[in-house]
Amino acid sequence: MTHLDNAGASLPPAVVTDTVIAHLRAEALRGGYRAAAEAAPRLEAVRASIATLLNADAGDIALTDNATRGWQAVFYALPFGPGDRILTSRAEYASNAIAFLQVAGRTGARVEVVEDDPSGQLDVEDLRRRMDERVRLIAITHVPTQGGLVNPAEEVGGIAESAGVPYLLDACQSAGQLDLDVERLRCDALSAPGRKYLRGPRGTGLLYVRPRLRERITPAVLDLHAATWTAPDRYEVEGTARMFETWERDVAAVLGLGAAVDYALAWGLPAIEARVVALAARLRDALREVPGVRVHDQGVRRCGIVTFTVAGRPAAEVHGRLAEIGVNTSVSLSRYAQYDLPARGLPDLVRASVHYYNTDEELHRLVEAVREMAG
Secondary structure, three states: OEEOEOOOOOOOOHHHHHHHHHHHHHHHHHOHHHHHHHOHHHHHHHHHHHHHHHOOOHHHEEEEOOHHHHHHHHHOOOOOOOOOEEEEEOOOOHHHHHHHHHHHHHHOOEEEEEOEOOOOOEOHHHHHHHOOOOEEEEEEEOOOOOOOEOOOHHHHHHHHHHHOOOEEEEOOOOEOOEOOOHHHHOOOEEEEEOOOOOOOOOOOEEEEEOHHHHOOOOOOOOOOOOEEEEEOOEEEEOOOHHHHOOOOOOHHHHHHHHHHHHHHHHHOHHHHHHHHHHHHHHHHHHHHOOOOEEEOOOOOOEOOEEEEEEOOEOHHHHHHHHHHOOEEOEEEOHHHOOOOOHHHOOOOEEEEEOOOOOOHHHHHHHHHHHHHHHO
């Protein structure tokens, strides 16, 4: 198997699988509560590891069952009213855009899409021009699901911070392949899954929330983990990012997430990023040499996601034929990128996403298979 679907779900290292299985066996032998109590120090260490990954404090980290849940926990806690403005990017993820539209319909807020610059990344100057007293949120996707673009998240953070506007960053596709630093990014909140480039289990996610944002909002949903019932008619909300968590969780999966983050930290995110970016650049160059193949990645800065089309062949057909020979890719659906792909006149795209464990031989295998289809 040649696995080039790391933007969907990466292959976990053995330490992750072993960690999950070991805890499941502990639950089977001693019961879930007893096993969790014994694992409490290791569970607490997961937050510390994620904090190290993001250059944050452990109290700023919440553990979620997926990235969308973490993103929603922050977004749906923000207050909006008639005429308030939500600024986003053309690269925005479908689930986020649907949430924007739902809240806009409920509250009378407006959703505005910031234009791209000539390179295809978010136009920082257009964002700056749009800023006024009615902007209540800047929310962008760092790396889109439908391409190798890396949006200028740090510059966006500078604009948001200067204006005092909350800045929500979707790092689903960047966490684990790019070196992320929330102080450099200056985001107020950041969400990411375990299963993608972090090589963790499915059903895990992480959420970073800066103290200045936690002081301004109250989660839309609270339970006995996120708040303390202090009297029959009173409660107190947890002061750390745990206010965005709920009590019940898949303990084995969370421990697996911690193992995945520690594994990435051991390699070093700068080294991972360098390897992934270089592999993807070589794959783009090789695909461009195939007659009938077009590569569609944009931006000044690019990452490990490579999207392309083969003339005369729908993306689903190319994906299916690659799967038949043991090459894992994915399809980026145009309907999941309504702000982006239709505006560029693009159909569904084939997505190949590399990780540091991929080899040049595997890239060659993909390219030769595509060459045969294109011919």
